[in-house]
Amino acid sequence: MLTVTAAPSYYVARLHDVIMNRNNFENVEWALTTLEAFSSDPCFVACFYSLSNIHLLYDLLADDRLEGSQSCLNLCLRSICSMLDLGIQGTGWSTASTILVIKLATLVTGRAKREDSNVVLIALRMIENLLNSDSPTIRLLVLEEVPAQSLIRHLEKSDERVALAALSLMNALHEKSDAPAREQIIKVS
Known part of the structure; x- marks a missing residue:
């Protein structure tokens, strides 16, 4: 056919x-x-x-x-x-716009007007991809815009996919942060 x-x-x-x-x-x-x-x-x-x-x-x-x-x-x-x-x-991820980083951060840190678990899930995964990109500028922007403590609330959600994605992102944030920021992440967690 x-x-x-x-x-x-x-x-x-x-x-x-x-x-x-x-x-x-x-x-x-x-x-x-x-x-x-x-x-x-x-x-x-x-x-x-x-x-x-x-x-x-x-x-x-x-x-x-x-x-x-x-x-x-x-x-x-x-x-x-x-x-x-x-x-x-x-x-690719290394050339993404700061608009994207800021919008994604808004969606996962609780600053969004409304939350949908599917939107939060894709946003968490995208932020992790941005954090693991080859661009130091994007990595620093993600570290500034997405504090690990703002993700803790997602661990309490009933949607296990969101909780797992938040935990994965928190691990990536810990890995990419400098020593003082790592200590802060551990204290808060």
Whole structure:
């Protein structure tokens, strides 16, 4: 059976327009659902970077309206995570934006307006990837924005996935911190 479909550039152009305009969040959710479905395809991501770029998604993250839709926020984070995992065209965890780090920190440290366990879970995992990246600048920003004591509250959650991801991130924070910060982490824990 032969399946005929449009070229990736067609989809990317449509997705770019919808995400760029952001007038109707139902359309944004459709665009993010489509983007997330293709975000682990290297050919699609390369096309996305050539016609648009990942900064479009960082700008979307910075839009306060996105936090009102936990499903859109989750889809956006999962798309970014898949794209950064691929590392296409030099765009990986080491080149992530400070906007991403700050937004993720907001989601896991209790400063977010609303919390959804799926959003917190992906945010915790993404912060750990950023912390383990090759970029000392990003690593330092993560250490500043995500104090280990702010993660303790996730250990008390009923969602074991979130608790395990928080514990894993706390271990990574301990490993990447300097000696005085390590002592502080141990005292608080």
